[in-house]
Amino acid sequence: MEYKKPVLIVTALRAEANPLIEHFGLQPVKNSHVKLYQKDSIRLLIFGLGKKKADASVTEFLNIFPDEYLLVNIGIAGGNPKVTDIGDMYAVHRIHDESSGREWFPDMLIKHELKEMSITTVESAVTDGAGSFTGLVDMEASAVFESTVKSIPSHRMVFLKIVSDTMDELEFSGINVPALIESHLSEIERIIRLYQHSGIWNEPILEGHELSQLSDGINTMKLTATQSEELRRLAEGKKLRSGTVDKLWTMMEHPPESKKERNDRFEQIRQFLSS
Amino acid sequence: MTDLSKSDNFFLPDFSHIYVEEGAENFSMTADILKRLPSAEAVSVQDYKSVFNRSGQDFQAQKKSMKLIIAVKKDGFLYKATDVVQDAGYRNFMYTTPILNCLYNCRYCFLQGMYPSANLVVFVNDLDFFSSAAIAVNERSVKDEPLLLSVSYSTDLLAFENVVPWTRKWMDFCESNTDIVIEVRTKSALFSAIKDENPSEQVLLAWTLSPEVVAEMYEWDAPPIDRRINAVQQAIEKGWKVRLCLDPVIPVPGWRKIYSDFIEKIKKDIPAEGIRDVTVGTFRMGKDFFKRARKRMPPSDVYYQNYEERNGVISLPESESAAVADKIKGQLADFISDDRIAVWD
Numbered sequence: 147m148e149y150k151k152p153v154l155i156v157t158a159l160r161a162e163a164n165p166l167i168e169h170f171g172l173q174p175v176k177n178s179h180v181k182l183y184q185k186d187s188i189r190l191l192i193f194g195l196g197k198k199k200a201d202a203s204v205t206e207f208l209n210i211f212p213d214e215y216l217l218v219n220i221g222i223a224g225g226n227p228k229v230t231d232i233g234d235m236y237a238v239h240r241i242h243d244e245s246s247g248r249e250w251f252p253d254m255l256i257k258h259e260l261k262e263m264s265i266t267t268v269e270s271a272v273t274d275g276a277g278s279f280t281g282l283v284d285m286e287a288s289a290v291f292e293s294t295v296k297s298i299p300s301h302r303m304v305f306l307k308i309v310s311d312t313m314d315e316l317e318f319s320g321i322n323v324p325a326l327i328e329s330h331l332s333e334i335e336r337i338i339r340l341y342q343h344s345g346i347w348n349e350p351i352l353e354g355h356e357l358s359q360l361s362d363g364i365n366t367m368k369l370t371a372t373q374s375e376e377l378r379r380l381a382e383g384k385k386l387r388s389g390t391v392d393k394l395w396t397m398m399e400h401p402p403e404s405k406k407e408r409n410d411r412f413e414q415i416r417q418f419l420s421s
Numbered sequence: 422m423t424d425l426s427k428s429d430n431f432f433l434p435d436f437s438h439i440y441v442e443e444g445a446e447n448f449s450m451t452a453d454i455l456k457r458l459p460s461a462e463a464v465s466v467q468d469y470k471s472v473f474n475r476s477g478q479d480f481q482a483q484k485k486s487m488k489l490i491i492a493v494k495k496d497g498f499l500y501k502a503t504d505v506v507q508d509a510g511y512r513n514f515m516y517t518t519p520i521l522n523c524l525y526n527c528r529y530c531f532l533q534g535m536y537p538s539a540n541l542v543v544f545v546n547d548l549d550f551f552s553s554a555a556i557a558v559n560e561r562s563v564k565d566e567p568l569l570l571s572v573s574y575s576t577d578l579l580a581f582e583n584v585v586p587w588t589r590k591w592m593d594f595c596e597s598n599t600d601i602v603i604e605v606r607t608k609s610a611l612f613s614a615i616k617d618e619n620p621s622e623q624v625l626l627a628w629t630l631s632p633e634v635v636a637e638m639y640e641w642d643a644p645p646i647d648r649r650i651n652a653v654q655q656a657i658e659k660g661w662k663v664r665l666c667l668d669p670v671i672p673v674p675g676w677r678k679i680y681s682d683f684i685e686k687i688k689k690d691i692p693a694e695g696i697r698d699v700t701v702g703t704f705r706m707g708k709d710f711f712k713r714a715r716k717r718m719p720p721s722d723v724y725y726q727n728y729e730e731r732n733g734v735i736s737l738p739e740s741e742s743a744a745v746a747d748k749i750k751g752q753l754a755d756f757i758s759d760d761r762i763a764v765w766d
């Protein structure tokens with residue numbers, strides 16, 4: 147399938163990642179500091195167990211590879227048996243960090259058609275039953291949210307959790323993580339596809355070729371940072387008012403011979419764009 | 422430009438989720454709201470600000486599927502009015518915010534620069550609002566005039582009446598406190614929600630009206646102008662004297678003719694004796710809100726005009742504003758007396 151918009155899948159465990167790597171045909175990215183797999187616009191990052199690793203790995207990744215991602219955190223979670231069923235996949239609508247008490251909320255804008263649940267992120271595995279945990283429990287969702295929200299808006303974050311156990315230590319050895327993920331691959335693919343087509347990415351007023359022509363013009367004209375910013379804003383306004391900024395490019399074709407000429411020509415451009 | 426909207430059906434309906442702040446569940450208004458929206462997913466939250474004020478929100482994306490947040494307001498129930506709000510002659514003038522954000526998404530609305538979120542917050546501790554209003558009435562500076570309280574400052578209160586009957590609650594409050602006048606400014610067609618209330622001098626029902634072409638460009642998800650006019654007609658038939666707000670007048674290309682035709686339509690469709698007064702204003706917005714709103718990139722030319730900044734407010738140059746006001750006033754001259762036309766300047 148073809149994915150136009152960038153997707154970043156993050157998992158804590160290799161066992162969670164392997165079925166996804168195979169399903170989407172991802173290849174390891176060599177020479178990267180993080181455990182990264184990629185095909186076309188889909189990237190998958192394995193960050194390791196626990197909040198600290200999630201935070202460090204995701205932050206580093208976003209510094210090196212910034213983009214307008216759809217973030218999809220996929221993983222297993224403990225579930226309170228009163229409200230969840232082992233093997234079922236849930237979309238998370240509230241993330242509660244047990245140690246800090248903070249809450250996080252991915253926006254629920256899209257008709258995903260999955261069951262929803264809150265999740266509590268804990269520091270270490272819960273082994274003695276659900277106790278006071280009313281929904282799901284994992285060890286990374288809050289850190290994933292917190293470390294990505296500066297770069298990725300909360301309406302492009304999806305947290306998909308598959309219940310692997312009821313938080314009873316006796317169950318742990320029998321958990322087959324790859325099988326749990328495999329049983330939901332088509333659902334995961336459907337969700338990613340749905341978000342891809344949903345229109346949740348903001349389309350800029352100026353299109354890609356206009357932005358690059360603008361940037362060429364700024365370089366040719368040697369505009370200051372303030373002038374460049376004003377030019378972009380004025381060009382956006384012109385595009386909205388008259389549908390095109392094509393005449394602008396010819397006004398910026400030749401480099402000015404002095405600062406005075408640059409400023410005079412900038413003033414002419416300003417007047418044109420304000421008309 | 423691809424901008425798939427709700428009609429493309431990828432989006433959950435508005436209020437598919439209701440975030441309920443801990444403590445708010447004890448108020449009867451909360452139970453009423455949850456009853457009115459039975460299929461919504463209720464999510465319990467510790468503090469409404471952790472949903473509403475969180476970082477990483479996209480106002481325009483959230484507008485495609487707005488959520489409801491039910492909360493208890495802790496303080497700051499009434500505020501002194503700002504420069505950009507019209508007082509229309511009242512010297513004791515305050516506003517209150519029982520609901521934050523609006524069902525509609527007018528392109529020129531300051532809310533998109535004011536709040537980090539497009540989700541609506543409904544405060545349910547009505548009695549706290551009323552006791553603060555009673556105190557403000559007692560403490561008003563000009564004692565021989567009533568307190569004018571704008572109850573729709575941060576929302577369109579009437580538009581939301583079928584979910585939360587806040588307008589009716591304020592109307593009831595007015596019955597027990599004669600020194601207050603409330604202004605309910607709206608673009609909704611929902612007069613039916615309050616039609617059994619008796620007309621009152623203390624309740625200023627105020628409809629914002631714009632020519633069809635302006636409404637389609639800038640108020641596209643508010644009710645069409647004919648439905649608003651119809652609501653005005655219903656109110657007048659019931660004995661209300663209404664305020665008409667030609668605010669903001671937007672000088673689109675050909676605006677003189679567009680507004681001229683529109684005012685003739687008003688004169689034809691709305692009986693002058695049913696009009697209490699008219700307010701006229703052009704686009705204006707606090708500088709910080711303006712910057713933030715423009716950054717959020719609503720695809721609208723309203724943020725790209727030749728504005729001026731005066732005292733921290735972005736607006737048309739004074740001469741242009743004055744020309745617009747003169748034109749509108751002149752044309753209303755044979756319809757309503759000059760002293761009943763208030764111009765924001």
Ligand code: SF4
Pocket residue numbers: 523524525526527529530531532574575576577607608643
């Ligand atoms: S109706 Fe008023 S409050 Fe609502 S979006 Fe429009 S301008 Fe803003």
